[in-house]
Amino acid sequence: MSSTPLDLSHLPPTFLLPTRLAQPKANEISSQLRSCKCPLTSNPADASLFVGDINMPKRCEFELRGRGLSVCSKMAPDAKKVRVVKLKWFTESHKNSKLLPIDEYIVFAGYVQPSKRPSPMSSEQSEEQEGALEKDVAERQLKKEVLRRARLDRVRDREEKEHDTRDDIRKLQDMKLLYAAGRRRRGIDGLVAMSEPGSENGTRKSTPEYEERQGEVVSRVRPRLLKEMPDWVQQHNKYSCCRPTPLISPNAEFISLLDTIKLSRTLTSDGVGIRAYSTKIATLQAYPYPLVSPSEVSLLPGCDGKSSALFQEYMTSPDHSLAVVRELEKSPSFSALKLFSSIWGVGPAGAREFFYDRGWKTLEDVVDHGWGQLTRAQQIGVKYFDEFQSPISRNEAREIAAVVGKAAGKLRAGMDYTIVGGYRRGKMEIHDVDIILSHTTHTMTTGGVVKELVLELEASGHITHTLHLGRELNNTTTINTHSYGFDSLEKALVVFLAPTSGLHRRVDIILVPPVSVGSALLGWTGGTTFERDLRLWCDKEHGWKFTSEGVFERITGRRVAGIDGTWRVGEKMVEAERRVMEGVGLRWLEPCERCTG
Template sequence: MAEDHMSSPQTLQGDSQRTESPSPQTLDLSQLPPIFVSATHFETSDLHMLEEDLVDCGATLTYDLGEAKVVLSKVQKKRRIAFDLRAKGLWTEEVTTTRSDVDVVREADGLPSKRRKLANAEAVAGQVGKSQAEAIIIDDESTASEAESAARQKPDTGIARRIKEGNGVRAPAVQTPPPTEPLVSVVDVTWFTESRKAGTPLPLHAFVTYQCRQVKPPPEEPSLKQTPTVSVNTRKPNESKTAAVIADKPGADILERANEDAEHAPKSFDRFGKRKFGYHMRSGGDASWAAGSGKPKEYAHLLHKTTTEDEQGYSSDLPEMPDWVKQGVKYACQRSTPGNSPNERFIDLLKKIKLARLLTNDEIGVRAYSTSIASLAAYPYKIVSPREIMALPGCDQKIANLFVEWANTGTIKAVEDVDADDDLKVLRLFWEIWGVGATTAREFYFDRGWRDLDDIVEFGWSTLTRVQQIGVKYYEEFLDPIPRAEVEEIGRIIHRHAVKVRDDGVQSLIVGGYRRGKQACGDVDMIVSHIDEGQTLNIVNDIVASLEEEGWITHTLLLSLNNSNRDQQTLPFRAEGGGHGFDSLDKALVVWQDPDWPTKDADLASNPKSKNPNIHRRVDIIISPWRTVGCAVTGWSGGTTFQRDLRRYAKHAHRWKFDSSGVRDRGNGEVVDVEGYYGYSGRIGSGRAKTMVEAEKRVFEGMGLVYREPSERCTG
């Protein structure tokens, strides 16, 4: 036992210990057909976790809904399921089969159905209600990401069916399609969680919520601006365009409503729900299909040597690849990513495509581009050949194709499409409102029909949250970057007030983009802690009250005491259920304004209601107990992809769950002391860390990682 303690950080009994479900390795899903996971109602981190768990169990994941045999979803209502499938590009109609119960059970277990005489099949079918076919899992709470062509394919094996016991009446007469026409079944996501608990795949038929087959989409798609609906200036607040058009058709069935929705789809979506810009293939093939054009875009091909290569002196003698490329290191937390990349111009173009994917609800595309961008940003040489890109972990032929196009033409057609897209301009306008994410931006535009900030104020002000109202009110001010000098001054003021409400033992550190070296930041993120853990309990309340008293805070938009309410313990590990997000520390999100200005006394003397002319800033104050302050600093100092890969690395390398409140073992739910807080004398040092940075370095060491300076974590 002593030797074990010397080789790994100490594991402590957590306050919320639980026993995890059987290890995913005990569940074998390799015999199931390709599975598609719908993003509806999933937090991003939970969706990623589910997909990784499925892969751990040997499942074949696909991001192409057209090839999926099983779709996992949280959605229960058939109409909503059909809508979600259509939003992902799959138009369907419900199908009721008349298969025998023996075939249903065999197919659900992954076995081929037996041939039976027609008379026997008809006799059994009379006792079978609705039975479900190939399963698709869709999440009920959000529309899924745009399907990304993917992945490996396996021969169809088991197909899930649902059997309803009962009255012996045959299901409604919908003819079963011929064997060559595939059926699709939507399966409740609880099938996977229950199968993990059982340690074996449960029959799918008991979890199927919707069985369907694909139908052709409507032949035409008028653009949004061609729709004869109520104009922006005359419609009622909160009135949906779609609702206005079909209000007189209360008896319309799901297909009629789907056709109506398609007629009013935004012009920048083709009839399959795909965007008209960018690539949709994960690797290989020509993915540059122009939506609705009927022919592929004329992009440069990857491995055809061009005259441009000769003219620019491209050489087959490429630079020696860095060690992380040779070793195929896929996690951004294992390599250095500086802020100034020699390939910054090309990366900036990819970031535009990534943002477009975010705004159009393509979570898969966002992750794919994020991974590629992080790899390109870590590459230390200026790229001169697509073969260099092909060698980088996380990059594939589609990125190399984009590079060739850019190198040969000086532009990328997909980026030009993004820049010229009117829908994306509006979506980005809304997305840049503080408190409005990509999903809400789409709701504002596509559901409510708003086109600008004036529409929001005129037609929907009362429907906004308080945070969103503040975001609209100070829209331009919040977009104005904060210089480093001003960030530092705000940090000094917060620290002074933290000491004032406690004592000189308070430590603070400005994190976020400032710590990574940005010359101007969108907001200020600051962590406050104290070596005496009792001093950080509920301190955020006192800091905010003190700052408000001096006039530095004009609005407190969020005051969270999640960590204090659980006695500042590490977030409990849960294998299933909703997540708490990456961060669950005590925090205050506030609007900041310098209360003093040069002519303040004169202005107030002439007009007691004179307004403060100073600009408003966004400031986040985060509180961490000293026991896990290293995790907090690490969690708030890296780029988005760096943080995502840090969590993935912790899971796959150690079976740990990492977040900014600490680390827990996924096997037993116990807290893992990676910072040596409890005096563990091993390879991470003796006793408690003296500074926040020292605690952060212990986190890297305890996780088996080389420490990276914040300036080396600029993955975007």
């Protein structure tokens, strides 16, 4: 580095942005700037030039706003022009003892409103400025109030949940499932207790199932041989649609750890990782016995050596955990991406943009710094974030579906409905309500029924926002052929104001012609991996394409002959679903046996 400093005294008042700079590095650069006679200021409101390790204009705006500056791209009365220059401009100039052209390193150029400190102005100007500031503060408070109101509503939801649960417990016929669910809760409570300060010895005591010897776990229960395992394991059948998968698993604690790893793959859009962990989780969820050894895991379809190693670590860990999961749970980036991806309308790609490109870390950041950059659907997702995240009880789901069904029946006499998704699989709590509407007469499902229904429910105050309204069915849609990448069923994705709880809920209304009822029920009920494997089964085993409209020949696009999913007068919808499932060569599985995750 040259001993002759540059002369930067010609620069306007300059502020060094500390973004991405450790404190020692920031101090070093600050000293170098002063040695070059740069007019540094500690107050960003006084600066016209900002130097920072920033490469994106949006990030520049975020940093300036974070320091109390009102940034705009167009010139306004009394606005001051500011520029943000890359730190590289100074470091390279300083290194070479030669001032580089600054214009080539400008990242952002815009205008800011004058600082709030007193300055000579007329009383009229003073009143206008104060009014603008008051308006800005009021808007910020309004946005924060939206989030606060939704959080308060969660308290009311918790108080009502106890009444809903009692009714649904009676509907679970298998009391073993209830025992297993309670055992899992006690296990989680115990795990939390062991991790708290003051727990005895700070280590897991020996259990009746396992003991530790020289770093290896020797099971006190003999591992099952392959011939003692279920048929689908012996046949090494990876298709989750070919085996029953219950809602409750004896290996739920280990599966929940794998779910966290799978989520990390989802947040990074790692397609291979998502598929691999989805297969492992679905297999473990279906396995009816408590796992007792890594060798037993290695025999399960879709579970490789890595799965066995993870189970080995899980068993030998004092707190029954995995190092990778502990690291993820401590990671600020994982927490932020998980938060943003759960906003309706954002998803993993949008979450990465929010966090990495725009520098947002909380919902408050989104509201304060990016509200105008969100799509309408994303704004609704943020506005009702806490309400959408609040679980929906089975009673509340039935209540919402009854309102929708009643309104549909008024528009088309004889219209019937079924709640699908997680509700139909037996979940005690869900996060959205999926409702299939249909009629045994095809013409009663055409002519814009869903649009009429949405207008009716909007007029009654039940639907507050329509997020998506699909195309109308006509008299030939989906009867004979299929030519779309997904299904072409008429849908409405809406925000619904629940009558009793008063919370805003996500509801999907799907209108299905009678010819497609069997396949629609099958396509909208199973867990994600079940639905994935159902489509793979039809494709790989038969050369067919399965969608919620029906089963079609891939070459001709016509319906497969002999697979009859039509809902007829005098029968229940489920009978059409059973014919489709058996028609594609699968044995019938109850909805509660399709819980693959």
